Amino acid sequence: MTANIEAAISALSHLDIDTKPASLKARSRDFFWYSPVLKDRLDHVMADFAVSPKSEAEVIEVLKVCYAHDVPVTARGTGTGNYGQAMPLAGGCVLHLNQMNAIKDISPGRLVVEPGALLKDIDAATKAHSGQELRMFSSTWATATIGGFIAGGSGGVGSVHWGALRDVGNIIRLRVVTMEEEPQIIEITGEDLHRVSHAYGTNGIITELEIPLAAAYDWEELFVTFDDFEEALRYSYDLASCDGLLLKLVTLFEPPIAHDYFQRVKPHVTPEKTVLALMVAPQSMPGFETHLAHWSGEVIYRKGHTDWPRDPGLIFEYGWNHTTLRALKVDPSITYLQVGIGTEDPVGRALRLREEFSPEVLLHIEVTRQNGKVGFGSLSLVKFTTEERLDEIVRIHEAMGAPNFNPHRYTLEEGGRQSVDARQLEFKRQADPKGLLNPGKMIAWDDPDWTYDRMYAWPGMTKAAE
Amino acid sequence: MTANIEAAISALSHLDIDTKPASLKARSRDFFWYSPVLKDRLDHVMADFAVSPKSEAEVIEVLKVCYAHDVPVTARGTGTGNYGQAMPLAGGCVLHLNQMNAIKDISPGRLVVEPGALLKDIDAATKAHSGQELRMFSSTWATATIGGFIAGGSGGVGSVHWGALRDVGNIIRLRVVTMEEEPQIIEITGEDLHRVSHAYGTNGIITELEIPLAAAYDWEELFVTFDDFEEALRYSYDLASCDGLLLKLVTLFEPPIAHDYFQRVKPHVTPEKTVLALMVAPQSMPGFETHLAHWSGEVIYRKGHTDWPRDPGLIFEYGWNHTTLRALKVDPSITYLQVGIGTEDPVGRALRLREEFSPEVLLHIEVTRQNGKVGFGSLSLVKFTTEERLDEIVRIHEAMGAPNFNPHRYTLEEGGRQSVDARQLEFKRQADPKGLLNPGKMIAWDDPDWTYDRMYAWPGMTKAAE
Numbered sequence A, B: 001m002t003a004n005i006e007a008a009i010s011a012l013s014h015l016d017i018d019t020k021p022a023s024l025k026a027r028s029r030d031f032f033w034y035s036p037v038l039k040d041r042l043d044h045v046m047a048d049f050a051v052s053p054k055s056e057a058e059v060i061e062v063l064k065v066c067y068a069h070d071v072p073v074t075a076r077g078t079g080t081g082n083y084g085q086a087m088p089l090a091g092g093c094v095l096h097l098n099q100m101n102a103i104k105d106i107s108p109g110r111l112v113v114e115p116g117a118l119l120k121d122i123d124a125a126t127k128a129h130s131g132q133e134l135r136m137f138s139s140t141w142a143t144a145t146i147g148g149f150i151a152g153g154s155g156g157v158g159s160v161h162w163g164a165l166r167d168v169g170n171i172i173r174l175r176v177v178t179m180e181e182e183p184q185i186i187e188i189t190g191e192d193l194h195r196v197s198h199a200y201g202t203n204g205i206i207t208e209l210e211i212p213l214a215a216a217y218d219w220e221e222l223f224v225t226f227d228d229f230e231e232a233l234r235y236s237y238d239l240a241s242c243d244g245l246l247l248k249l250v251t252l253f254e255p256p257i258a259h260d261y262f263q264r265v266k267p268h269v270t271p272e273k274t275v276l277a278l279m280v281a282p283q284s285m286p287g288f289e290t291h292l293a294h295w296s297g298e299v300i301y302r303k304g305h306t307d308w309p310r311d312p313g314l315i316f317e318y319g320w321n322h323t324t325l326r327a328l329k330v331d332p333s334i335t336y337l338q339v340g341i342g343t344e345d346p347v348g349r350a351l352r353l354r355e356e357f358s359p360e361v362l363l364h365i366e367v368t369r370q371n372g373k374v375g376f377g378s379l380s381l382v383k384f385t386t387e388e389r390l391d392e393i394v395r396i397h398e399a400m401g402a403p404n405f406n407p408h409r410y411t412l413e414e415g416g417r418q419s420v421d422a423r424q425l426e427f428k429r430q431a432d433p434k435g436l437l438n439p440g441k442m443i444a445w446d447d448p449d450w451t452y453d454r455m456y457a458w459p460g461m462t463k464a465a466e
């Protein structure tokens, strides 16, 4: 099966197609370079062409032509994923959905939208329409698309109230085009949503999404500091357990993260301070203050009330994966891990992790709802030395009962639960019989007997030029 | 200290005052007769007059005059409380707030309202204004006032998402008039809210409330049945643990409650069925169905979709204290208990309670959020025989680790945690130095050394006519 790139390009030449090396290179990359491991392996990856469909009909046309000519197709929102999800490992076509960004319908609690709409544009539209907003968004709100978030993300700002994207109820319906001789349009609901959401575009191209909305508020944005790390952990757990307080973000940074990596916060904290970044609904501020009075924490910044010489900007751009970004900018040797801490004694578990690893690994805790309980996850910052040490750190975490969703891997399985998802695989057989959709990202497809004893290296990847 | 009723009436004669025995009797009663114990003790209770102020200034005037003439004052919303909270044990004045029902301000997430507004009128106004509604309401939504709910209630429909009324953040501010020589107006916020909310009007008269609002939805109303009681318990816990599903009510009825006491449900269930009453946001219905498919439960009724010969009406009027009301109507020997089951293995605890007591006591479980966790409470139906047996049932519950909030008592302490609330008491010294506000309801005021070894009988109560 050899891709006939020229034939595909010529058949699609009436569409918005891009073959210019500079822009094509940009459209072939994402934030994979967060990981020194992925940087090493994926840096050379490049598509042969990109196409920006303007409608579902054009998506169908692209998939049909590429199917006929055996050309791999990798969907792209804005390429803010950070495991190389959007990178075309075998070259071929990048299907760039940036022009399919219509907001189609807004009703109470619901939105129907095209995949290329930016999260921030959605929030602006739903807020103006009826005081609504997305339940949750990735901290790349300003730049990421809803299609990329659903296909490549896992949760984010809002997960402290609504849980993870995969939790039942957080996606209502996805409309998907398959990659067959005659592409089909499938409306995906219910259990089947797991086959397509968070599938990195390996199981069809999402052309429309229906998702729930929540009431929009002018969220208060705060930094709170604690002298004592353990108290800060207990506070963040307790705060998120206050059912009467409406919160959108509860993030905790082990010292000296805030001091060392947040340039605009640095003048206001010492290296010893544990810092929390919070988003609180305005109607919950009085209750928030009542609750805080029982703790020794101090509000050092409240947007609109505190006058810092340099404004810190959007508070959520300190949390989730933005923490890593900020650290990387100051110290390029920093990378990160995604650690599950769970809901059983998360404070104790976090303390034990700190004892084991600090300062080589620093906890950056996101408080979220996990199956009805308050729990912790950590997007821990890691001072990178070698791949071997990184793997060892992952192993020690797992031995301590803290599962890792390894961000230094580009496959679905290795970034997830390290096991074949039979439903995803079965669906792929039907939706992508030639295996042309984002190839190399689903181990189950390529090598169902893979044992996960080392990093998977997809044999089909284009080789780096010597 | 003898009340000079005549002098007070004459000083207030320019206000809307009522001394007619028939209407006065109605205004002196609430749903105390739910309890055979209270029925026995309070049936004769009657005010000397009622007054309906139209403004805060008139409230002040009433309190000032009654203070001067040593006349007890008992506030009243609509008298749907069921522990005799609104009953004037020492006679005197009933301060009926039904005419102070203005909705003063609605903004995103917030409402400012007078105490006499009905819950249902509030929801209609906030929904029309900006698609908002109360976070939670008592199942007496159609008849109860917001002032009575805050001063006498504890939570209700919505507590499965937002927790209890007492949880920080569920009340923002209360404006209160004290009963002193010169009544003062106090704005209560923060920690102090505990001194006035759920104080049965013993600590001042609420003249304005500020409370949070949530987004309003056209809630789906459902009855779901299970053959297996334990599975139904596990399901209700699991459902409420789905963070991505927006729920307003999760209520479970041990068999044969639904069959025996819900006349319009009876034709559709057997006595063996465990029945759940649910309210689900419309955008969460697809996810709800996906989740239910993993269980053997069956939707027997969905409002607007199911055609029952006799419409069951509002679904929440089967839950909370309405369950007791329906049972009482069919079998006047039924009374009830309020049992805390908590968040630690609530399914196991509920099963043990059933094993101990059924069918003398039938579980009616309300699933609520309790300090960040999903938990159960039970407004258990009790087949009443004697007061001694009722007390024994309470004792066995407590020995099994299931605390009781005894609804067969008319004092704050006995219906609550059976201990003096020092903050409430301290505040009462200041706000009601003569002890004229709803006398007999706060043991701490009358007899701080009371030991709770038997039912408290307030010595100041007017005697029943022979």
Ligand SMILES: Cc1cc2nc3c(=O)[nH]c(=O)nc-3n(C[C@H](O)[C@H](O)[C@H](O)COP(=O)(O)OP(=O)(O)OC[C@H]3O[C@@H](n4cnc5c(N)ncnc54)[C@H](O)[C@@H]3O)c2cc1C
Residues within 6 Å of the ligand: A030, A031, A074, A075, A076, A077, A078, A079, A080, A081, A082, A085, A086, A097, A115, A137, A138, A139, A140, A143, A144, A145, A146, A147, A148, A149, A150, A151, A152, A153, A154, A155, A156, A157, A199, A200, A201, A202, A204, A205, A206, A207, A320, A321, A322, A325, A438
């Ligand atoms: C600084 C930073 C912070 C981040 N914070 C978060 C966070 O808080 N939470 C979180 O979950 N993630 C986070 N991420 C990663 C996250 O996946 C992205 O931010 C974003 O949600 C992806 O959107 P995108 O438009 O950039 O998608 P892309 O990166 O373009 O694509 C993501 C994946 O989805 C696939 N895809 C895109 N569109 C479609 C489609 N229409 N149909 C099928 N498949 C498609 C792509 O092939 C790719 O596999 C962060 C990343 C960075 C760099």
Ligand SMILES: Cc1cc2nc3c(=O)[nH]c(=O)nc-3n(C[C@H](O)[C@H](O)[C@H](O)COP(=O)(O)OP(=O)(O)OC[C@H]3O[C@@H](n4cnc5c(N)ncnc54)[C@H](O)[C@@H]3O)c2cc1C
Residues within 6 Å of the ligand: B030, B031, B074, B075, B076, B077, B078, B079, B080, B081, B082, B085, B086, B097, B115, B137, B138, B139, B140, B143, B144, B145, B146, B147, B148, B149, B150, B151, B152, B153, B154, B155, B156, B157, B199, B200, B201, B202, B204, B205, B206, B207, B320, B321, B322, B325, B438
């Ligand atoms: C069928 C039924 C179902 C019920 N369901 C629930 C439920 O789901 N949840 C729940 O919490 N309760 C429930 N209750 C009890 C509940 O307290 C009432 O339904 C309601 O919230 C009280 O409102 P009301 O206007 O009737 O108050 P009232 O009964 O008139 O008063 C309640 C108490 O508040 C005081 N009060 C009233 N207004 C003021 C004021 N302005 N300032 C100071 N004090 C004041 C009164 O003195 C009294 O002590 C139920 C009762 C019944 C009969």
